[in-house]
Amino acid sequence: MPEIVSALNGLADLWLGSDHPVQVSPLDDQLQIVLRHLDPKAPRSYFNQREWLPVIVVNTPGDVYAYGDPYEDLRASLGNIFTTPLGELLSGPRFDASARAAETRMAANCLNCEYFGACSGAAIASNRDNVHTEVDGIGVCDVDRAVLRHIEDRLRSSGVLDGDGRVATSPAPAADPVA
Ligand code: SF4
Numbered sequence: 001m002p003e004i005v006s007a008l009n010g011l012a013d014l015w016l017g018s019d020h021p022v023q024v025s026p027l028d029d030q031l032q033i034v035l036r037h038l039d040p041k042a043p044r045s046y047f048n049q050r051e052w053l054p055v056i057v058v059n060t061p062g063d064v065y066a067y068g069d070p071y072e073d074l075r076a077s078l079g080n081i082f083t084t085p086l087g088e089l090l091s092g093p094r095f096d097a098s099a100r101a102a103e104t105r106m107a108a109n110c111l112n113c114e115y116f117g118a119c120s121g122a123a124i125a126s127n128r129d130n131v132h133t134e135v136d137g138i139g140v141c142d143v144d145r146a147v148l149r150h151i152e153d154r155l156r157s158s159g160v161l162d163g164d165g166r167v168a169t170s171p172a173p174a175a176d177p178v179a
Helices: 002-016 025-040 093-111 145-160
Strands: 057-058 065-066 131-134 138-141
Touching: 002 025, 002 145, 065 093, 065 138, 093 138
Parallel strands: none
Antiparallel strands: 057 065, 131 138
16 A cells, blocks of 8 residues: 555545544545445536646646646656647547547446546646556556545444435535546
């Protein structure tokens, strides 16, 4: 288990047990995902880099990267903002390769994940901090999924869920905060 998982799980225990919890990222987002997961009526969302790329990274020389791509590797750059219009950077073959890689990570991880839909998949599609293991060259979602399970187990064992498995006083949030 990556060290960050035990750190986040320990922090989640303290956070959920606090009488005066402050907003802690990413635990607040992960709690919202679990609440949506527990509520079958909550809206589902699915990350799609081709429709919405929330963050791009631009280094000092102007090389542009999709957020989940290795910005130390020029081969992963979508191109240069000083020489190429943004519209071309976000529609060219390099963008297509980046989107395909994100789709591959989601297909390998999310399609078999019980949280998919409540979690949009953005955690593995576009967050390199969440990848600590690779199988056949594809990143494994070994942080978010484990922390989501921990939070869900913690809610279940704390007795705050009603007979339907939902937190009675907390309606599930409508939007995926990381999509
Ligand atoms: S927790 Fe990970 S594997 Fe599950 S849906 Fe979210 S990103 Fe995909």
